[in-house]
Amino acid sequence: MINKKILEMIKKYLEMYKTIETKQVEGTSEFLKVVRQEYRLGMGETIIRDHIVKPNLTGSAVVVLPITKEGKFVLVIQPRVLTKNGALVEVPAGYIEPGEDPFQAALRELEEETGYRGSELVLIKDYYQDQGCMQAFNHAFIAWDCEKRTDQHLDFDEHIQYFEATYEEVLELVEMGYIIDANSLLTIEFAKPYVTGKTHEISNNKKIF
């Protein structure tokens, strides 16, 4: 059973972060653009497709499951205005910035969102997030031996609450529907053989800091 205090804390932040009023505003998005292109296929035919361009162009993101020296998992709660509940519990994640490799992005995003830093990053899975409308090719990591090192570094309108949970609590939060986004679910799923000790990391998928 999930710790009662953790569940109360989660509910408190979900309440704080949820949307209570929405209104349309004018203005062009600097964040999301739609691009139209024509593609000639190997079979000769030409098709037209629209796709979304994000701030880092491709929209590729890293997802980082941080595990502390004590074997706890670090999760985040944040406003998600596009969801029914208005806020979600997630695995830390963020966009790869231009010039970064996925490992650098993973290290930076983890530290910005939580102030934690791991001593070893293991790439556990790459996948397309939404291949029908964007190029985003995401990378899921485990960060081992994490420790709280610094404060969070958040943008002015970014709100992220982090907390530690046991592995059983992480699985329970999935089961209960608190963790319910594709990035977090896939990362937790593909981390399973590593967490349960069934898989040993392949050396070229790993970086030590």
Added chain:
Amino acid sequence: MINKKILEMIKKYLEMYKTIETKQVEGTSEFLKVVRQEYRLGMGETIIRDHIVKPNLTGSAVVVLPITKEGKFVLVIQPRVLTKNGALVEVPAGYIEPGEDPFQAALRELEEETGYRGSELVLIKDYYQDQGCMQAFNHAFIAWDCEKRTDQHLDFDEHIQYFEATYEEVLELVEMGYIIDANSLLTIEFAKPYVTGKTHEISNNKKIF
């Protein structure tokens, strides 16, 4: 080991469907729009966020893992111009149309893309596909006892090749990186306890046809 003929067939279609030339074209997208809204949060603060609106507004999709009476799995190959290889092997999927419930959409999409129809649809998982920039709340299904009933019903510029594979071959295609998108991977992962007989379906998540 995966059947050689299946692998050759997959490679042939990936080659046919891949992009060999790309060019920018003019025109406004009817398919993807960006909307800007202001949100007041429970904690009092107001934030502005942009999001993507798809043809069915939310962009919610269904993903359907079809299993035949003989225990084979039906997969699709299609052009995916936004990916590195230009084409992917996937679990059948598509957008929920206005007025449809997820079960209706699953039945329709499966039939359109493959011509197969199942006698029982089981909803195995709901999840947000990309909660930072769209509302899409997807639904993953297993369609049991599928049979080939009709021809495919494809749009004029849609190309989809379907094929049957064993469960071991499906897992191998994941392992080999041929199946590499979030929707297909999540559906195959969450189907595992059902396919291996460890989970019995909950009756209100199931519809029989």
